[in-house]
Amino acid sequence: MLLASALLAGLASLVVAEPLLTAKALLDGSPALPLGLHRRLRIQEQVASKGAEGTGWPSSSEQLSFSSPDEGHDYPAHTFNQLVSHDPAVPPPQPNATFPQRYWFDASYYKQGGPVILLDGGETDGAGRIPFLRQGILRILSEATGGIGIILEHRYYGSSFPTTSLSTDDLRFLDTRQSLHDSAHFARTVELPGLAHLNLTAGGSTPWLYVGGSYAGAKAAFARKLHPDVFWGAIASSAVTTAIVDFWQYYEPIRASAPADCIERLAENTALIDSLLSLNSSLVTPSLKSFFGLSNVTADADFVNALALPLGSWQARNWDGTVGSSRFDAFCDALTGNTSSLSTPARPIDAALLEGLDGLALPKDPRKTLASMSTYAAYVKEHIAALCPPDELQDACFGTDEYSGDGLDEYEWKSWAWQFCSEWGYFIGAAPEGTPSLVSRLLTLEYTGKICGKAFPPGKLNTGVSSMPAVHKINQWGSFDLAHSRLAFVDGSEDPWLYATPHSPIAPNPHRKDTLRRPFKLIKGGVHHWDENGLPPGRKEPREIAKIHRAEVEFVQSWMREWRERGRWRWGVGTGAEDGEGREVARWQ
Structure with missing residues (x-):
């Protein structure tokens, strides 16, 4: 019992100091997923979360990914009988079969005529989006419009499964179009508990708005285009509307925006490590892996994949330090020689590595690069290699050849x-x-x-x-050029996913006109869907975040005025003509 208590206390204290790496960050930022390490981190986080329940400590997932340690007594989960398949080409096991799809809602700000604002849970447990309902974008917009906020969990995530396993056969009902139909069917038919008398379904007297971030942001944009009769407007935050097979550009915003000295050191170290591995030396390669604390990682590609894991912490940054990570700053400190992020001193370069440098093209400042490699290696050894316990094979932690498991x-x-x-x-x-x-x-x-x-x-x-x-199945819906009336794009200038959004530097028109009807916002210094989280009363938002939230309230309120005035106008159909604000040409009814 004492040993167990000590373990829980140790894990909880680690959470307070910020985890070395979270399971979610591993999924978000690793080039290839080391599944063994991901499973180990999830177990540790679950133990830490349980140990923190009686202490007031937040769980690691809450700290770094907006999630809530429980669903919250103020927002109980409800279920909707969703169709297993909307696609006749992929029939369900029985005709009209359904599954329970979870959702949460808050009607405390509702006023007659207000909208229903649907937030897509995306590729995660929907309960993790409850902070957006409690104090984030759903609360902000609901208060401003007298609306109702809803979180809808995505099929095959959290507890919303149409099948009993994740075998290849049972995954046949999982694609983007099916999930878009889920949202439309939900909006058309749901009856919110206690509110059935209000006739809130889409297509009637109540406007529905769609909100999402990242993949869910792309879905919000697609839903506005594919189901304009269901969703009156949409906010697509960090919306990855372009599917890209080889997405090496993930690192380009990091390369452009992180401290220049840090990036220069990292690029030089990376090139030097590649050069040393290319020697295929039975002396140099083991010495290099040992130097980074990864001596028992067999495959060279798995070794360098582990070295890339700290870069995932860039995406985990947030304007609110209680949900964001500062781990990238510590990583950069190590690369540039600031050893305050290390508890043990960096060791000198191994003699075998120095001998391996003979004949290689060295960086312009070899002394500086080698000093950087020493602190880089110390950081990886302390913060990455240490995630694998001594009694575990490093290949079991950092290998990328085993991807078994069909359980939900x-x-x-x-x-x-x-x-x-x-x-x-x-x-x-x-x-x-x-x-x-x-x-x-x-x-x-x-x-x-x-x-x-x-x-x-x-x-x-x-x-x-x-x-x-x-990828053509996704890109057929507009890709970089996707646009629609009452569809807002909100991106961050430093988001590693920027190159998949309409603000991408490689998009045909990354500098569209920004109007109330077609908002096109870029948060300076922003990272991944930074507009979706908010603060509880009494805390002040940073200037850029307060600015984007004011803008979102402004353009959503203008969309609501359009909705109320729609009976007075008949909008021109098929003319293609617009005024200076992107409004379609209209005439009196």
Whole structure:
């Protein structure tokens, strides 16, 4: 008992200090998923969360990913009987079969005529979005419009499963179009408990707005285009509207926005490590891996994949320090020689590595690069390698060859893996030759995409994934050019997903006109869907966040005025003409 108490106390204290790495950050930012490490981190976080329940400590997932340690007594979960399949080409096991899809709502700000604001839970447990209902974007907009906020959990995530396993056959009902139909069917038919007398369903007297961030942000944009009769407006935050197979650009916003000295050191270290590995030396390679505390990682690609894990902490940054991570700053400190993030001193470069440098093209400042490599290695040894306990094989923690498990409890990695393998791509690896790379060039498309064949073998009812994700299924809906009336895009200038959004530097028109009817907002210094979280009363938001929240209230209120005036106007159909604010040409009814 004392040992167990000490373990819980130790884990809880680690949470307070900020975890070295979270399971979610591992999913978000690693080029190839080391599944063994992900499972170990999830177990630790669950233990820490249980240990923190009686102490007031937040869980690690709450601290870093907006999630709530429980569903909250003020927002109980409800279920909606959702159709297993909306696609006749993929029939359900029985005609009109349904499954219980979870949702949460808050009607405390509702006033007659107010909208229903649906937030898509996206590729995570929907309960983790409750802070957006309690104090974030749903509360902000509901207060401003007299609306009702709803969180709808995505099929195959959290507790909303239409099948009993995640086998390849049972994943046949998981795709973006099915989930878009889920949202439309929910909006058209749901009766909110205690509010059935208000006739709140879409297509009637109540406007519905769709809100989402990241993948769910793309869905919000697609829903506005594909179901304009259901959703009066939509806010697409950090919306990845373009599916990209080889998404090496994930690292470009980091390369452009992180401290220049840190990025220069990282690029030089990465190139030098690649050069040392290319020697294929039985002396140099083991010495290099040992230097970083990863001596028992067999595959060179798995080794450099582990070195890339700290970069995922860039996406975990947030304007609110209680939900964001400062881990990237500590990583940069180590690269640039500030050892305050290390509890043990960096050791000198191994003699074998120095001998391996003979004949290699060295960086312009070898002394500085080698000093940086020493603190870089010390950081990885202390903060990454240490995540694998001494009694565990490092290949079991950092290997990327085993992706087994069909149980529903595997959804955290497997459901989204199915989606990116089948439709979205986003294999995050090295930059092409000629562009400085922050990660090893061993992180090829073949390496980062191998999870698809290993995790999803062909089934009897579902052939599995093809050799390349069918990104055309997503990009047919508009890609970079997607636009619609009452569709807002809100992105962050430093978001690693920027290059998949309409604000992408490679988009045909990344500087669209920003209007009330077609808002096009870029949060300066913002990262990933920074507009969706908010603060409880009494805390003041940073200027840029307060500014974007005011703008969102302004354009949503203007959309509501349009809704109220719609009976007085008949909007021109098919003319293509618009006024200076992006409004369609109209005439009196």
